[in-house]
Amino acid sequence: xxxxxxxxxxxxxxxxxxxxxxxxxxxxxxxxxxxxxxxxxxxxxxxxxxxxxxxxxxxxxxxxxxxxxxxxxxxxxxxxxxxxxxxxxxxxxxxxxxxxxxxxxxxxxxxxx
Amino acid sequence: xxxxxxxxxxxxxxxxxxxxxxxxxxxxxxxxxxxxxxxxxxxxxxxxxxxxxxxxxxxxxxxxxxxxxxxxxxxxxxxxxxxxxxxxxxxxxxxxxxxxxxxxxxxxxxxxxxxxxxxxxxxxxxxxxxxxxxxxxxxxxxxxxxxxxxxxxxxxxxxxxxxxxxxxxxxxxxxxxxxxxxxxxxxxxxxxxxxxxxxxxxxxxxxxxxxxxxxxxxxxxxxxxxxxxxxxxxxxxxxxxxxxxxxxxxxxxxxxxxxxxxxxxxxxxxxxxxxxxxxxxxxxxxxxxxxxxxxxxxxxxxxxxxxxxxxxxxxxxxxxxxxxxxxxxxxxxxxxxxxxxxxxxxxxxxxxxxxxxxxxxxxxxxxxxxxxxxxxxxxxxxxxxxxxxxxxxxxxxxxxxxxxxxxxxxxxxxxxxxxxxxxxxxxxxxxxxxxxxxxxxxxxxxxxxxxxxxxxxxxxxxxxxxxxxxxxxxxxxxxxxxxxxxxxxxxxxxxxxxxxxxxxxxxxxxxxxxxxxxxxxxxxxxxxxxxxxxxxxxxxxxxxxxxxxxxxxxxxxxxxxxxxxxxxxxxxxxxxxxxxxxxxxxxxxxxxxxxxxxxxxxxxxxxxxxxxxxxxxxxxxxxxxxxxxxxxxxxxxxxxxxxxxxxxxxxxxxxxxxxxxxxxxxxxxxxxxxxxxxxxxxxxxxxxxxxxxxxxxxxxxxxxxxxxxxxxxxxxxxxxxxxxxxxxxxxxxxxxxxxxxxxxxxxxxxxxxxxxxxxxxxxxxxxxxxxxxxxxxxxxxxxxxxxxxxxxxxxxxxxxxxxxxxxxxxxxx
Numbered sequence: 001x002x003x004x005x006x007x008x009x010x011x012x013x014x015x016x017x018x019x020x021x022x023x024x025x026x027x028x029x030x031x032x033x034x035x036x037x038x039x040x041x042x043x044x045x046x047x048x049x050x051x052x053x054x055x056x057x058x059x060x061x062x063x064x065x066x067x068x069x070x071x072x073x074x075x076x077x078x079x080x081x082x083x084x085x086x087x088x089x090x091x092x093x094x095x096x097x098x099x100x101x102x103x104x105x106x107x108x109x110x111x112x113x
Numbered sequence: 114x115x116x117x118x119x120x121x122x123x124x125x126x127x128x129x130x131x132x133x134x135x136x137x138x139x140x141x142x143x144x145x146x147x148x149x150x151x152x153x154x155x156x157x158x159x160x161x162x163x164x165x166x167x168x169x170x171x172x173x174x175x176x177x178x179x180x181x182x183x184x185x186x187x188x189x190x191x192x193x194x195x196x197x198x199x200x201x202x203x204x205x206x207x208x209x210x211x212x213x214x215x216x217x218x219x220x221x222x223x224x225x226x227x228x229x230x231x232x233x234x235x236x237x238x239x240x241x242x243x244x245x246x247x248x249x250x251x252x253x254x255x256x257x258x259x260x261x262x263x264x265x266x267x268x269x270x271x272x273x274x275x276x277x278x279x280x281x282x283x284x285x286x287x288x289x290x291x292x293x294x295x296x297x298x299x300x301x302x303x304x305x306x307x308x309x310x311x312x313x314x315x316x317x318x319x320x321x322x323x324x325x326x327x328x329x330x331x332x333x334x335x336x337x338x339x340x341x342x343x344x345x346x347x348x349x350x351x352x353x354x355x356x357x358x359x360x361x362x363x364x365x366x367x368x369x370x371x372x373x374x375x376x377x378x379x380x381x382x383x384x385x386x387x388x389x390x391x392x393x394x395x396x397x398x399x400x401x402x403x404x405x406x407x408x409x410x411x412x413x414x415x416x417x418x419x420x421x422x423x424x425x426x427x428x429x430x431x432x433x434x435x436x437x438x439x440x441x442x443x444x445x446x447x448x449x450x451x452x453x454x455x456x457x458x459x460x461x462x463x464x465x466x467x468x469x470x471x472x473x474x475x476x477x478x479x480x481x482x483x484x485x486x487x488x489x490x491x492x493x494x495x496x497x498x499x500x501x502x503x504x505x506x507x508x509x510x511x512x513x514x515x516x517x518x519x520x521x522x523x524x525x526x527x528x529x530x531x532x533x534x535x536x537x538x539x540x541x542x543x544x545x546x547x548x549x550x551x552x553x554x555x556x557x558x559x560x561x562x563x564x565x566x567x568x569x570x571x572x573x574x575x576x577x578x579x580x581x582x583x584x585x586x587x588x589x590x591x592x593x594x595x596x597x598x599x600x601x602x603x604x605x606x607x608x609x610x611x612x613x614x615x616x617x618x619x620x621x622x623x624x625x626x627x628x629x630x631x632x633x634x635x636x637x638x639x640x641x642x643x644x645x646x647x648x649x650x651x652x653x654x655x656x657x658x659x660x661x662x663x664x665x666x667x668x669x670x671x672x673x674x675x676x677x678x679x680x681x682x683x684x685x686x687x688x689x690x691x692x693x694x695x696x697x698x699x700x701x702x703x704x705x706x707x708x709x710x711x712x713x714x715x716x717x718x719x720x721x722x723x724x725x726x727x728x729x730x731x732x733x734x735x736x737x738x739x740x741x742x743x744x745x746x747x748x749x750x751x752x753x754x755x756x757x758x759x760x761x762x763x764x765x766x767x768x769x770x771x772x773x774x775x776x777x778x779x780x781x782x783x784x785x786x787x788x789x790x791x792x793x794x795x796x797x798x799x800x801x802x803x804x805x806x807x808x809x810x811x812x813x814x815x816x817x818x819x820x821x822x823x824x825x826x827x828x829x830x831x832x833x834x835x836x837x838x839x840x841x842x843x844x845x846x847x848x849x850x851x852x853x854x855x856x857x858x859x860x861x862x863x864x865x866x867x868x869x870x871x872x873x874x875x876x877x878x879x880x881x882x883x884x885x886x887x888x889x890x891x892x893x894x895x896x897x898x899x900x901x902x903x904x905x906x907x908x909x910x911x912x913x914x915x916x917x918x919x920x921x922x923x924x925x926x
Binding site: 008010011015016017018019020022023024025026027030033037038051052053054057058059060061062064066068069071073101105108 | 628629630631632633636637655656657659660663664668670671672912913916917918919920921923924
């Protein structure tokens with residue numbers, strides 16, 4: 001068996017709005033892929049630990065996203081909730097290569113952070 | 114042996130001069146008085162009360178036959194003077210020659226008749242003397258007589274009011290943009306027009322007369338713009354000009370008027386002249402006060418003194434019962450001029466002082482003119498008012514006394530007293546802003562704009578704050594929008610307008626945002642402010658929208674969405690219902706519910722299905738109901754006169770019209786409306802942001818209701834007779850809200866901050882302002898009134914709403 005590449009090409013960066021997000025479906029739920037104002041990409045679990053709000057629908061500001069349901073704010077790099085709220089979202093490695101967005105295959109394995 | 118004094122002209126000026134003369138020495142002169150009118154001196158400025166019937170001729174006579182006889186004045190009334198021979202010192206009249214030692218010319222003025230075709234027709238009158246008044250009264254005896262008064266100045270309006278009082282239908286046609294433009298500024302002119310219209314006098318400003326039509330007698334007046342006004346009588350009151358033909362033909366120097374020096378002498382030292390016929394230092398006077406002054410000076414000099422007339426500031430009062438109006442001096446705006454304005458819109462009171470170099474140079478008062486004389490005295494005295502400036506506008510009751518307590522004066526002010534003249538901010542609005550949390554001067558400025566322009570009212574604003582907050586004053590607590598900035602919503606709104614910031618980066622840059630691209634609190638607010646203020650320039654940023662507005666659907670707790678098609682005024686039909694039922698089945702919609710706003714809600718639609726379900730509903734003619742928007746949600750209606758036995762108006766029709774006009778407009782928060790067809794109020798209009806209750810006489814428009822976390826009845830905004838006016842007022846109200854409220858303040862919260870009076874003034878009272886609001890709303894609608902479903906029922910949106918990738922089949926390793 002040949003080891004598969006570590007990175008999965010999920011599509012062109014242009015398909016994600018600046019300061020926005022898209023979701024990617026996996027067997028263990030949706031992953032949110034964010035694009036910041038400076039064209040960095042981040043991948044996290046899509047569900048807010050608070051009430052399961054879809055983070056991909058939140059407002060992206062700096063390297064943060066605000067949950068659309070109850071305004072929890074998460075750091076996209078660390079996954080940590082900000083301020084008084086306690087909680088954490090899973091984060092996955094993501095990068096851009098020649099205008100394409102690549103995600104770490106590790107996110108396909110449940111429980112790998 | 115007494116000298117011979119001949120007086121030509123029996124008007125107010127000569128009457129006063131003779132009085133002074135005789136009082137001082139009734140033996141010096143033998144006086145002969147010529148008057149063209151077949152009667153003696155009467156108070157010409159009281160002709161208006163005679164016309165209106167409030168006074169009789171006898172009451173306005175100043176000098177009757179007994180007076181002349183007692184003082185030895187030889188009266189030659191009705192006898193026309195045809196020439197003056199200065200070489201022989203005789204006055205030549207119809208009945209012969211009268212010698213003089215001294216001559217006093219007081220021939221007054223003649224009405225100016227504009228040279229339009231038809232000016233000679235029977236029924237075209239001037240308004241100058243008792244004869245004119247009697248002719249007008251002759252027409253008034255016929256019921257339903259129509260009068261057109263040409264000229265909206267002092268005389269014209271007095272004539273109009275008098276004719277109206279005599280039962281005529283009166284229209285005033287005025288060339289300039291507002292009434293009495295020589296005495297009043299536009300604001301006072303507007304109040305005056307409103308009052309006259311309230312009395313049933315029709316006023317047309319900015320109208321030029323082209324022709325007076327009729328066969329032998331007046332039938333109509335034709336305006337330049339083509340309008341034809343039916344008329345049985347036309348009164349020309351466009352102005353007067355000095356009447357000095359007699360003096361002119363005997364070689365006395367003249368310009369616009371007969372020229373006199375400061376001693377009221379013409380260039381012939383034996384000939385004096387006074388009144389409206391003269392020109393003194395380049396000025397011709399038409400008001401009584403300076404004429405009386407001239408009369409006094411001429412009388413003294415006839416007695417051998419050397420007194421001088423130095424010219425005069427004049428003031429004006431309109432003599433129409435119930436209309437109080439005062440004006441004096443120069444009230445034009447200009448470089449280096451400041452103004453103090455007091456405005457009480459509800460009571461129709463307006464006072465404006467124009468200040469230059471700490472002196473009053475102009476006074477305009479409407480509604481309450483009690484202090485006019487006091488201001489006028491200061492104007493004439495060129496008194497330095499800097500020490501009493503803070504309370505000057507409140508008149509002698511508050512200024513000039515020893516115990517000057519500005520706080521007491523401010524405390525005594527009514528809520529609708531204007532504090533900031535530049536921005537028209539009243540005390541009530543400042544108090545409301547302070548109670549709404551604006552506890553620093555900066556915050557009050559940001560919320561109300563009071564003292565934000567010239568700053569001269571800063572002290573007054575601070576006094577209002579001290580009165581309202583007591584010891585709490587001086588606590589700085591202006592609340593910034595969010596952690597990204599120190600500025601408040603109001604600060605930022607103001608800067609967006611004043612600095613013309615038209616993009617989000619421009620705001621961040623100019624206002625010194627601390628973050629690179631804002632946050633979930635400020636971005637939606639800025640996005641709204643920018644698109645509301647610059648509809649044509651700013652591009653909406655979906656990424657700065659909350660989830661529901663970005664997706665044009667309401668997110669539910671499980672991440673699915675709801676779809677609500679618009680049903681205009683709550684109306685639907687079988688075709689729409691079938692389409693909704695079909696869509697519900699096709700997309701496995703788990704819940705279909707009737708909403709509180711009379712719509713059908715399809716709950717539980719997956720995001721990726723949204724573009725397709727919208728396309729299906731679009732195909733049946735259904736569009737987005739904006740149930741997700743900070744914008745117009747729904748207009749609830751009852752069935753009104755269509756079906757209901759109690760209905761007074763077509764409430765459903767108005768609801769549909771409102772919704773058709775206003776859908777798609779973004780607002781600071783959601784806006785819900787309702788129209789009830791009668792006071793039973795089945796549409797629950799009295800707890801809406803805007804609610805209309807129909808009554809027999811028309812429409813009662815209420816605003817600022819609430820039925821959410823707070824429950825509050827609407828406050829009455831206006832009662833109008835017509836559906837169009839109701840619609841216009843509602844549109845203007847929503848636009849005012851769009852332009853001024855802070856993001857996420859519902860109308861009731863915003864109105865609490867700015868005050869109903871402030872709103873009413875802009876939306877109801879000031880018709881011009883209302884139209885401007887409507888115009889801006891309509892402009893914005895051109896950009897935003899587009900069905901978002903139709904725009905998004907496309908393959909591109911379908912792709913954007915679907916997952917970017919599906920890795921469920923992808924192997925982990």
